[in-house]
Amino acid sequence: MQPREDLSRAGERGARLVTGSGVGTDTATALLDALGSEGVRTGAAAAEYRLGDAEPAVVALPRDEEGVSRVLALAWESGLAVVPWGGGAHQTVGRPPTRYDVALDLRRLNGIVAYEPADMTATVQAGIRLADLHTRLGDAGQFWPLDPSLADRATVGGVVAADLNGPLRCRYGTVRDLVLGVRVAHADGTVTKAGARVVKNATAYNLTRLYAGSHGTLGVLLEATLRLQPRPAVEEGWWLAGGTVETCH
Known part of the structure; x- marks a missing residue:
């Protein structure tokens, strides 16, 4: 139990946090107690998470x-609407939220949980940036063969949730082919997993593919186990120029 004076101060902080917002004082106080002051943002900081006309009252950074x-x-x-947030690079993909009370920023979950170079698999937290992941994997001459736009900002969780693919899909497949398993937190906070950390897995239904492209509607991605590939020794590109759009076709 907290001393009475600590509870009083927490209540005052919660009241200041939700002034003019739809988030109740008790909920705001509980968020502060759970995440600490560095894990909760409001005001101008929350405005950075705006989507269209919707702006969250609170940003949570667990x-x-x-x-x-x-x-x-x-x-x-508390009946609040939560929007998961990765790097924000592709946050506008899909339909905008009709309600938006809390932005759940996952960028502090940015570690590598397990990496098996011999098996060419890696389990990573959802908030790790794609660019940082490739830097870590590069030491072993491997990479996760997806090349969506804005890879310097995009997170693995965002890439999976939005089913983002680039030209490399023609060679290596799509997100659904390159994710072996996931851990997911559902709307009530329950955590479940799907798939496995191994390439060959034939247990029950393949729910991992269901989460790819779900845009956070089925749960918040916490971890993903990725199928890796050897990084090509040489990469080349071609630039084709045409005088007009018609000649390019």
């Missing part, structure tokens, strides 16, 4: 799976 689960559970209990 540092681990438990924090994500707690934020979702609190939002579930």
